Amino acid sequence: MGLFKSAFNKIKQGLDKTRSVFVNEVRTILSGKPLSKELLKQLEARMIQSDFGVKTSRELVADIEAAWERDEISTGDHALAFLKDQLNAYWPAEDRSLHFADSGPTIILVAGINGAGKTTSIAKIAKSLRDQNKKVMLAACDTFRAAAVQQLEIWSERLGVEVIKGQQGGDPAAVAFDACEAALSRGVDVLLIDTAGRLHTQKHLMDQLSKIKRVIQKKFPEAPHEVILVLDATTGQNAVNQASVFAQSIDVSGIFLAKLDGTARGGIVVAIREVLGIPVKFIGVGETPDDVEPFVPDKFVEAMFSA
Amino acid sequence: MFGNLTDQFSNALKKLSGKGKISESNVREAMDDVRTALLEADVHYEVVEQFCENIQQKALGEEVLASLKPGQQMIKIVHDELVATMSGVPVGQEADEFEAQPGIMFVSPGPTVVMMSGLQGSGKTTTTGKLAAVLKKQGKKVMVAAADLQRPAAVHQLEVLANQVNEEFDKGPDVLFHAELDKVAEYGKAVGAAVTVCRNAVAKARQEKCDVVILDTAGRLHVNDELMGELRQVQSAVQPHQILLVIDAMTGQDAVNSAKAFNSQLELDGVILTKFDSDTRGGAALSVRQITGKPIKYLGVGEHLDALEEFHPERISSRILGMGDVVSLVEKAQQQVSEEEALELQEKMAKGKMTMDDFLNQLNMMRKMGSMKSLLGMLPGIGNQIAQMDIDDKEINRTEAIIKSMTKKERTDVDLLDNSRRRRISQGSGTKPADVAQLVKGFDMVSQMGKQMSGMGMLSKLKAMSGMGNAMGAGMDPRAMMGGMGGMGKAPKKPSFKQKFKQRKKRR
Numbered sequence: 001m002g003l004f005k006s007a008f009n010k011i012k013q014g015l016d017k018t019r020s021v022f023v024n025e026v027r028t029i030l031s032g033k034p035l036s037k038e039l040l041k042q043l044e045a046r047m048i049q050s051d052f053g054v055k056t057s058r059e060l061v062a063d064i065e066a067a068w069e070r071d072e073i074s075t076g077d078h079a080l081a082f083l084k085d086q087l088n089a090y091w092p093a094e095d096r097s098l099h100f101a102d103s104g105p106t107i108i109l110v111a112g113i114n115g116a117g118k119t120t121s122i123a124k125i126a127k128s129l130r131d132q133n134k135k136v137m138l139a140a141c142d143t144f145r146a147a148a149v150q151q152l153e154i155w156s157e158r159l160g161v162e163v164i165k166g167q168q169g170g171d172p173a174a175v176a177f178d179a180c181e182a183a184l185s186r187g188v189d190v191l192l193i194d195t196a197g198r199l200h201t202q203k204h205l206m207d208q209l210s211k212i213k214r215v216i217q218k219k220f221p222e223a224p225h226e227v228i229l230v231l232d233a234t235t236g237q238n239a240v241n242q243a244s245v246f247a248q249s250i251d252v253s254g255i256f257l258a259k260l261d262g263t264a265r266g267g268i269v270v271a272i273r274e275v276l277g278i279p280v281k282f283i284g285v286g287e288t289p290d291d292v293e294p295f296v297p298d299k300f301v302e303a304m305f306s307a
Numbered sequence: 308m309f310g311n312l313t314d315q316f317s318n319a320l321k322k323l324s325g326k327g328k329i330s331e332s333n334v335r336e337a338m339d340d341v342r343t344a345l346l347e348a349d350v351h352y353e354v355v356e357q358f359c360e361n362i363q364q365k366a367l368g369e370e371v372l373a374s375l376k377p378g379q380q381m382i383k384i385v386h387d388e389l390v391a392t393m394s395g396v397p398v399g400q401e402a403d404e405f406e407a408q409p410g411i412m413f414v415s416p417g418p419t420v421v422m423m424s425g426l427q428g429s430g431k432t433t434t435t436g437k438l439a440a441v442l443k444k445q446g447k448k449v450m451v452a453a454a455d456l457q458r459p460a461a462v463h464q465l466e467v468l469a470n471q472v473n474e475e476f477d478k479g480p481d482v483l484f485h486a487e488l489d490k491v492a493e494y495g496k497a498v499g500a501a502v503t504v505c506r507n508a509v510a511k512a513r514q515e516k517c518d519v520v521i522l523d524t525a526g527r528l529h530v531n532d533e534l535m536g537e538l539r540q541v542q543s544a545v546q547p548h549q550i551l552l553v554i555d556a557m558t559g560q561d562a563v564n565s566a567k568a569f570n571s572q573l574e575l576d577g578v579i580l581t582k583f584d585s586d587t588r589g590g591a592a593l594s595v596r597q598i599t600g601k602p603i604k605y606l607g608v609g610e611h612l613d614a615l616e617e618f619h620p621e622r623i624s625s626r627i628l629g630m631g632d633v634v635s636l637v638e639k640a641q642q643q644v645s646e647e648e649a650l651e652l653q654e655k656m657a658k659g660k661m662t663m664d665d666f667l668n669q670l671n672m673m674r675k676m677g678s679m680k681s682l683l684g685m686l687p688g689i690g691n692q693i694a695q696m697d698i699d700d701k702e703i704n705r706t707e708a709i710i711k712s713m714t715k716k717e718r719t720d721v722d723l724l725d726n727s728r729r730r731r732i733s734q735g736s737g738t739k740p741a742d743v744a745q746l747v748k749g750f751d752m753v754s755q756m757g758k759q760m761s762g763m764g765m766l767s768k769l770k771a772m773s774g775m776g777n778a779m780g781a782g783m784d785p786r787a788m789m790g791g792m793g794g795m796g797k798a799p800k801k802p803s804f805k806q807k808f809k810q811r812k813k814r815r
Binding site: 045048049050051053054055113114115116117119144145146147148150151152153154155158168199200201202204232234235236237238239241242259261268287 | 557591
């Protein structure tokens with residue numbers, strides 16, 4: 001799609017740790033051995049430890065076992081190839097690029113729980129769009145957390161893009177509305193709206209988020225053109241709860257999987273895909289604004305399993 | 308908190324508790340459910356294995372099979388084992404003094420140097436603010452130092468938090484703030500500068516005769532050697548007395564790896580689990596303790612500065628098993644109300660002289676205690692029910708608006724409120740007349756109950772409260788509830804048969 005530079009090496013780099021822990025062990029567990037119940041049990045245990053989730057892990061291993069019973073596969077290496085195919089099947093071809101408005105500014109609403117990495121992720125998206133010669137504007141709607149507005153302001157200075165901000169303690173929906181007006185009058189291509197981190201269990205805060213979305217729609221009925229949920233890749237099974245509650249309140253169109261450069265195994269991506277069907281659009285693989293990549297499932301799986 | 312784990316446990320154990328006598332296969336079946344529940348709760352795989360192994364051995368032993376009530380015996384074993392895992396003290400042994408003491412250990416002479424560490428986004432800066440608030444309330448003189456020079460505006464965030472602590476909490480000396488803005492730099496360009504900032508902060512804290520200085524370091528990945536090296540430099544430069552690791556309670560299996568890495572590099576003294584007010588099943592609590600052997604000192608349970616709780620393995624274990632956590636609730640209430648205030652109110656209630664102003668005070672006190680949902684979650688038997696309920700904390704704001712729209716006279720004498728006054732009040736507060744009517748009804752009920760309950764002991768009050776929790780689950784008006792919960796324990800009893808009969812008659 002030309003929006004981001006070639007991804008493969010970066011993902012591999014980001015997933016280094018994943019590979020070293022998961023793949024190496026998967027390889028050690030499976031390679032050069034005939035399949036056995038014990039072997040499958042070890043594989044399941046490794047997958048659970050990589051945050052695939054109990055249910056997903058058991059299903060994937062059950063599929064391998066079924067294929068084994070049908071005599072389609074007989075060795076650990078077969079099982080590994082089979083698992084790769086299975087994972088690839090989780091990600092059918094679909095539109096994982098950003099949707100832009102037909103005319104006027106494209107509005108991208110960004111949300112997530114506290115500390116997921118929203119502001120950094122916004123800086124990353126902003127930089128890549130700016131590098132595409134798009135005129136980008138940021139809206140600092142996190143009026144709750146101390147210094148959140150300043151944090152986005154510093155990014156706007158570093159990236160040389162405009163920012164619309166509100167007062168700490170002010171109404172975030174009002175800031176969003178102002179930003180929409182400013183984006184229109186100043187001929188901005190993309191408006192990225194940063195919101196306060198909120199736990200999905202806080203109903204009133206989720207309501208506030210729906211309100212922000214409604215207010216944006218007052219100005220642009222078609223907007224937001226993208227609703228990005230930022231998820232911390234180290235999160236466990238709770239990420240599925242988060243994604244489903246956010247999806248209910250603001251109809252999430254894509255996921256930004258942040259902090260995949262750590263030791264996160266990325267297994268949670270599979271569970272989220274399975275339960276909710278929301279595509280992962282970006283992955284964050286580092287601290288600088290350049291450390292963002294589009295999510296490419298077959299390359300992601302390939303990177304996970306290549307030695 | 309722990310909601311789903313509790314449900315799963317209840318289901319697993321229900322299978323057992325119904326049976327008069329259990330067989331070996333019954334135990335194994337239940338253990339499978341327990342194992343799945345724990346894994347789905349993000350408890351680390353190895354911890355789960357060990358945990359289940361221990362329980363199964365005990366359960367299969369004479370203890371359960373020969374017991375008259377095997378289900379209850381089994382629950383006790385699971386509970387004891389949970390406590391053992393989370394406290395690090397084996398079942399049947401007493402914790403030594405150091406382990407038993409939650410919170411921060413102080414050194415004399417001060418300042419006690421506390422260093423915060425953790426991954427990005429785990430909540431270090433917010434927790435530093437909360438910890439400063441806790442210590443300030445204990446009368447300690449605290450300094451917070453901004454050693455996160457990387458994340459944009461992190462220094463400013465800590466400054467704002469320090470000011471907020473000073474504004475919101477009168478008790479104790481003001482929190483001091485140390486920062487060196489000239490050292491702030493972009494990511495990766497400030498490595499090492501944090502060491503100077505920390506050293507200067509400790510020196511300044513000594514000069515200012517602070518009791519505690521908290522160093523807020525930048526978030527970093529435990530696999531980033533350069534940044535982990537910086538933490539080690541800080542450690543050797545200022546020799547912190549306490550090094551705390553801040554961990555997001557929603558972290559998956561990896562919680563154990565980062566905890567292990569930070570622990571081996573820094574020799575941690577304890578762990579703070581944040582975002583515990585989410586619906587995470589909280590498996591991290593169970594595994595981090597087991598794998599690192601370091602105690603969990605505090606839990607972050609909300610966005611406000613006073614949302615930091617001490618960690619008690621006993622109570623959390625009870626909560627997992629759906630036994631409720633009344634002790635925490637009572638402690639919270641005690642922090643907010645002095646004994647005299649409570650007595651005064653109790654007397655007023657007993658005489659039926661409670662006013663709307665008293666009612667409002669109670670609401671405000673409740674608001675300080677935390678969200679309705681977190682409070683109700685602590686009551687026995689209703690933890691499971693509230694997960695599905697919408698409890699709107701704004702209800703308290705609305706109630707406040709209504710009461711504040713009343714005249715002074717109206718607040719002391721509710722009987723004055725005729726329809727015309729109610730209409731005026733509803734307009735003044737932006738609510739519906741029905742809301743005002745409901746509040747008055749709730750108020751009447753609470754003052755009635757106050758009279759009735761004035762003779763009851765603490766235990767019966769708590770019992771009455773848990774009954775009230777069930778009423779809440781059945782759709783009782785939260786406003787009436789709140790009045791009941793304020794003042795701790797002066798809560799409505801379940802209506803007697805006669806009252807119910809009367810109500811039914813009325814409805815016809």
